Amino acid sequence: MTLALLLLACLLTCAGQIAQKYAVEGWRGADTGVAHKLRSPWLWLALLCLGLGLLVWLLVLQRLEVGIAYPMLSLNFVLITLVARYLFKESIDRRHWMGVGLVIAGVILLGQQA
Template sequence: MIYLLALISIALGSTGQFVLKLAAGELRPASGIWNLIYSMISLKMVFAVSCFVFSMLMWIFVLRKLELSIAYPMVSLGYILVMLLSFFFLQEQVSAAKVGGTLLIVAGVIVLNMK
């Protein structure tokens, strides 16, 4: 159950990153700090921040049950989710180097979780 909670937390964090990218693309050039802050207020920005907050709250429960040296490397699984979201929804290129690097990260997570 705790691993499922960890995966949900990681998925929420990845979703937050994706939506934050969408929100950042809609920012208007601002002449001052207050104009910039005002331009950041949008539904996408609120949704992204909400994803981060819920992800953090879930992560606190994960950390209560798992060792940090086991739990924290799992966060890197978010790289896979972000890469997939970027590929499918933002039409970003996925090179062999990106896939290879991501697979190395996943392999590291698997090795760290072996007993």
């Protein structure tokens, strides 16, 4: 159950970050005011996902030590890298992929303690 909550917190956080990206992409090049930006559905989706992610994160912290739980959020780097590459068509160099591999290895090592 704890692992499922941790993964859910990661997924919600990543979804929120993706929604943020879509929100700001919609604002690019437009000279609009704050009121227009506040009407962006992507912005509200981002706030919803990040808010739910925070609530799930609090449940995770009730079950795991912060020294174990927090480094597990590094999975966000992995997920966002994959999204950047395949959804937003951003180029990711070899050094970045090596870093992602190290993050995955670290999460696996820490996961064995949980």
